[in-house]
Amino acid sequence: MIETTTHSSVQDAATARGLTKTYGRAGTEVHALRGIDVDLPAGRFTAIMGPSGSGKSTLMHCLAGLDQATSGQVTVDGTRLADLDDTALTKFRRDRVGFVFQSFNLLPMLTAGQNILLPLELAGRRVGRPERERHNQIATVLGITDRLGHLPSQLSGGQQQRVAIARALISNPAIVFADEPTGNLDSTTSAEVLGFLRTSVRELGQTVVMVTHELDAAAYADDVIVIADGRVRSHLTNPTRERLVSALTGEALSGGTV
Numbered sequence: 001m002i003e004t005t006t007h008s009s010v011q012d013a014a015t016a017r018g019l020t021k022t023y024g025r026a027g028t029e030v031h032a033l034r035g036i037d038v039d040l041p042a043g044r045f046t047a048i049m050g051p052s053g054s055g056k057s058t059l060m061h062c063l064a065g066l067d068q069a070t071s072g073q074v075t076v077d078g079t080r081l082a083d084l085d086d087t088a089l090t091k092f093r094r095d096r097v098g099f100v101f102q103s104f105n106l107l108p109m110l111t112a113g114q115n116i117l118l119p120l121e122l123a124g125r126r127v128g129r130p131e132r133e134r135h136n137q138i139a140t141v142l143g144i145t146d147r148l149g150h151l152p153s154q155l156s157g158g159q160q161q162r163v164a165i166a167r168a169l170i171s172n173p174a175i176v177f178a179d180e181p182t183g184n185l186d187s188t189t190s191a192e193v194l195g196f197l198r199t200s201v202r203e204l205g206q207t208v209v210m211v212t213h214e215l216d217a218a219a220y221a222d223d224v225i226v227i228a229d230g231r232v233r234s235h236l237t238n239p240t241r242e243r244l245v246s247a248l249t250g251e252a253l254s255g256g257t258v
């Protein structure tokens with residue numbers, strides 16, 4: 001029997017075509033994105049890199065449906081975001097997209113375990129046996145099973161970020177967006193958190209897209225998209241450190257710092 005699917009692509013968790021974003025009014029406008037085409041393959045860890053002001057956050061926000069592009073098309077998990085009204089978009093983000101932020105954003109009065117389950121409760125989903133099993137699996141992969149009863153204030157920064165990653169993964173989203181997830185962590189803890197993000201891709205089949213300034217962080221990714229001045233400068237697959245450095249050095253020569 002031949003299976004059909006309504007999804008535009010089963011291999012890409014998200015795509016952008018001809019994406020532009022302009023801030024401000026005529027005369028003083030800022031062209032943050034100047035025509036971006038990207039394919040973010042499912043089940044891979046992609047890093048978006050580039051100099052400060054190159055458009056990384058704007059691109060991530062447009063891909064995640066947190067911001068609306070000026071023109072162009074974003075498709076996530078086979079759904080064109082432009083086809084959704086505000087209510088449908090909010091529901092879509094809640095159900096199909098996970099977020100990890102630099103500042104963890106955990107609720108201080110809830111335990112780690114309660115924070116992780118919160119997205120399911122907000123979605124009105126019953127936390128039954130499959131959800132508990134996924135919760136346990138994620139907590140085991142992230143090494144936080146003995147911390148689930150602790151409040152965020154009783155956890156280290158790295159542990160808090162692992163809880164935030166677990167919370168992003170719990171609803172089995174099509175894609176997890178991580179915005180500078182190691183920005184508030186020391187280098188040892190950063191390496192651990194990046195390792196866990198990569199493990200969530202390898203062992204849980206998750207798709208992760210991370211914005212980062214750091215070469216060491218990007219080195220954990222399967223794919224690296226380098227943005228400069230609102231355009232894709234290069235898209236490297238399984239880059240060696242040398243190729244990554246050379247892509248970024250080209251960028252530095254053109255005036256940016258990474």
Ligand SMILES: Nc1ncnc2c1ncn2[C@@H]1O[C@H](COP(=O)(O)OP(=O)(O)OP(=O)(O)O)[C@@H](O)[C@H]1O
Nearest residue numbers: 023024030032050051052053054055056057058059
């Ligand atoms: N709300 C806004 N209003 C006006 N201009 C904006 C707004 N948000 C971003 N910009 C501008 O758009 C451009 C791209 O910004 P963006 O934050 O996407 O860059 P970035 O690569 O993420 O930078 P950084 O690494 O410093 O966070 C910059 O010139 C920025 O000043």
